[in-house]
Amino acid sequence: MPDKKLSGEVFYPPENVLRHAHVKNWEELSASAEQDLEGFWAKEAHELHWFEHWDKVLDDSKKPFFQWFVGGKTNIVYNCLDRHITTARRNKLALLWEGENGDFRSFSYFALGRETCKFANVLRALGVQKGDRVTIYMGRVPELVIAMLACARIGAMHSVVYGGFTVEALAERIEDSQSKVLIVSDGSYQRGKVVHLKAIADEALQRAATVKSVLVVKRTGEDVYMESGRDMWYHELMALPIAGNNCQIEIVDAEHPLFLLYTSGTTGKPKAIVHTHGGYMVGTYTTLKYVFDIHEEDRYWCAADPGWITGHSYIVYGPLLNGTTSFMYEGAPTYPYPNRWWQMIEKYGLNILYTAPTAIRGLMRFGEAWPNRHDLSSLRLLGTVGEPINPEAWKWYHRVIGKEKCPIMDTWWQTETGMFMITPTPAVPLKPGSGTKPFPGVKMDIYNEEGKSARPNEEGFLVINTPWPAMLRTLYNDADRYVEQYWSKYPGAYLTGDSARRDEDGYFWVIGRVDDVIKVSGYRLGSAEIESALVSHDAIAEAAAIGLPHEVKGNAIHAYVILRAGIQKQDGLIDQLRSHVAHELGPIAKPEHIEVVDSLPKTRSGKIMRRVLKARALGQNPKDLTTLEE
Numbered sequence: 001m002p003d004k005k006l007s008g009e010v011f012y013p014p015e016n017v018l019r020h021a022h023v024k025n026w027e028e029l030s031a032s033a034e035q036d037l038e039g040f041w042a043k044e045a046h047e048l049h050w051f052e053h054w055d056k057v058l059d060d061s062k063k064p065f066f067q068w069f070v071g072g073k074t075n076i077v078y079n080c081l082d083r084h085i086t087t088a089r090r091n092k093l094a095l096l097w098e099g100e101n102g103d104f105r106s107f108s109y110f111a112l113g114r115e116t117c118k119f120a121n122v123l124r125a126l127g128v129q130k131g132d133r134v135t136i137y138m139g140r141v142p143e144l145v146i147a148m149l150a151c152a153r154i155g156a157m158h159s160v161v162y163g164g165f166t167v168e169a170l171a172e173r174i175e176d177s178q179s180k181v182l183i184v185s186d187g188s189y190q191r192g193k194v195v196h197l198k199a200i201a202d203e204a205l206q207r208a209a210t211v212k213s214v215l216v217v218k219r220t221g222e223d224v225y226m227e228s229g230r231d232m233w234y235h236e237l238m239a240l241p242i243a244g245n246n247c248q249i250e251i252v253d254a255e256h257p258l259f260l261l262y263t264s265g266t267t268g269k270p271k272a273i274v275h276t277h278g279g280y281m282v283g284t285y286t287t288l289k290y291v292f293d294i295h296e297e298d299r300y301w302c303a304a305d306p307g308w309i310t311g312h313s314y315i316v317y318g319p320l321l322n323g324t325t326s327f328m329y330e331g332a333p334t335y336p337y338p339n340r341w342w343q344m345i346e347k348y349g350l351n352i353l354y355t356a357p358t359a360i361r362g363l364m365r366f367g368e369a370w371p372n373r374h375d376l377s378s379l380r381l382l383g384t385v386g387e388p389i390n391p392e393a394w395k396w397y398h399r400v401i402g403k404e405k406c407p408i409m410d411t412w413w414q415t416e417t418g419m420f421m422i423t424p425t426p427a428v429p430l431k432p433g434s435g436t437k438p439f440p441g442v443k444m445d446i447y448n449e450e451g452k453s454a455r456p457n458e459e460g461f462l463v464i465n466t467p468w469p470a471m472l473r474t475l476y477n478d479a480d481r482y483v484e485q486y487w488s489k490y491p492g493a494y495l496t497g498d499s500a501r502r503d504e505d506g507y508f509w510v511i512g513r514v515d516d517v518i519k520v521s522g523y524r525l526g527s528a529e530i531e532s533a534l535v536s537h538d539a540i541a542e543a544a545a546i547g548l549p550h551e552v553k554g555n556a557i558h559a560y561v562i563l564r565a566g567i568q569k570q571d572g573l574i575d576q577l578r579s580h581v582a583h584e585l586g587p588i589a590k591p592e593h594i595e596v597v598d599s600l601p602k603t604r605s606g607k608i609m610r611r612v613l614k615a616r617a618l619g620q621n622p623k624d625l626t627t628l629e630e
């Protein structure tokens with residue numbers, strides 16, 4: 001326990017958790033990492049397998065295009081699967097899965113390795129080569145994990161599109177990545193209904209012409225359209241002799257790209273973040289091990305979706321790299337009743353639960369009786385991610401779910417960072433609503449407009465001052481925008497796009513986005529994407545979308561639209577527009593509220609001033625309107 005008395009409400013680590021923890025003295029680890037950044041990461045990297053040792057841990061000669069473990073040869077999948085299969089972990093459970101309809105499947109490390117090899121052979125037989133992009137669009141089913149691993153095994157890049165996105169979002173991502181292969185499921189179960197993923201994909205493929213082969217995983221068994229010469233069933237391919245049990249792994253450079261993941265930025269279309277085999281592997285392995293304190297006997301559950309970075313890093317790669325047993329659930333938390341999650345924690349004896357504040361707030365609404373019906377004593381650690389957690393939700397989670405025995409790891413990070421950046425470990429005293437301090441080896445600061453460190457408790461721009469191994473390497477096919485968006489405001493510092501403050505104890509408090517990214521229920525969307533979905537409707541000439549505070553979702557989307565000349569506002573138009581956005585972009589992007597207006601506030605150069613709309617909606621006085629046209 002630290003000597004210094006911390007200010008505010010503080011929760012100290014329980015004795016039993018501390019005794020168990022890999023990191024007992026956080027300050028010491030952090031100080032050693034600060035002293036020798038490369039040594040710290042190299043030591044972690046040595047716990048993993050390399051076909052060839054690296055020459056240099058960090059190469060910053062071409063910054064901001066940093067490179068890690070330069071000259072090293074590896075493959076993340078070797079470390080996720082093969083490495084364990086040669087040890088006693090061969091028979092350990094890698095993945096436990098429950099479908100929303102109650103189906104259950106499990107895979108040992110051996111079995112997951114087999115399936116991955118078989119599917120990797122299928123992909124190779126279809127002509128997928130090292131460096132090719134493969135788009136994956138599925139619900140939360142084990143085949144999604146298998147598909148990702150199979151791509152990585154042969155050195156191809158996966159581009160997973162979240163199953164909650166729809167036609168235009170999928171088409172755009174396929175086209176931008178120039179994927180020749182799409183892996184999709186017939187459908188998925190959500191809230192007792194079937195989401196027709198294959199049908200959505202068919203529509204998207206009419207707009208994106210690059211795809212030559214579509215591999216369809218049977219999940220719901222619904223009738224789907226199969227285009228001859230293009231569409232093939234996954235299970236049929238996996239039964240063919242081409243799907244051999246062994247698959248030569250592609251040995252790749254540490255810097256070989258592992259995947260693309262599209263995310264919303266400040267302006268324009270979503271851009272693909274590029275992550276690599278070597279650095280991303282070391283970063284996710286190390287952070288998961290220390291933060292969720294992974295031990296051999298653990299059963300770990302990250303309740304995110306594999307279609308977002310949280311799922312990539314902490315459902316798929318991080319847990320497998322650590323050789324842990326990971327649980328995955330297909331459906332909605334409240335289906336058929338609001339005790340579904342608590343029931344599964346009890347049933348499978350899960351030790352760690354990692355989720356988003358919005359889920360906690362959503363479940364909180366149903367009251368304590370639902371969790372109290374279940375034995376949740378297996379839980380040791382809890383976690384949250386995606387948006388700031390309000391102290392009320394934190395305390396409910398801590399008291400009702402964790403029974404005041406489970407520290408909460410509030411992890412701040414981004415698609416771009418690939419790994420936890422501001423986060424406690426179980427040994428760190430917690431303050432509800434703060435992610436505490438940067439992970440060892442990570443240096444972060446809060447800058448004021450001039451790029452000077454803000455005073456304690458002064459709000460400013462959150463920046464990262466050190467390179468870290470799991471950092472994005474670039475934006476796919478857009479290196480200029482990579483430099484522009486992240487490295488140009490303050491020389492030498494990475495701009496996160498968030499505002500934050502740091503208290504007198506050095507604890508970070510993240511406030512929220514300062515750009516046009518909207519976090520809805522923890523999902524990351526861009527104003528521009530929502531606006532372009534609205535404008536693609538025949539009745540709409542112009543649109544502006546902003547996020548406004550929402551009790552459960554954190555933020556809700558509010559849109560303002562100008563109708564095309566000659567179009568009258570009719571009954572049902574607003575509903576039509578909302579459905580149109582859900583059809584084009586996804587149900588998560590459906591605006592809460594749409595207002596028809598005659599004009600939108602703009603700068604002289606014609607850019608919509610969303611800030612003004614937001615201030616107006618919140619009844620605030622928008623500051624600094626000098627560039628405003630009207």
Ligand code: WTA
Nearest residue numbers: 385386387388410411412413414415510524
């Ligand atoms: C927000 C999700 C407060 C933040 C892993 C960041 C958070 C954006 C937290 C990235 C947290 C994430 N507390 N805010 N613990 N975690 N955020 O790329 O605004 O989907 O910039 O990655 O989520 O969202 P992304």
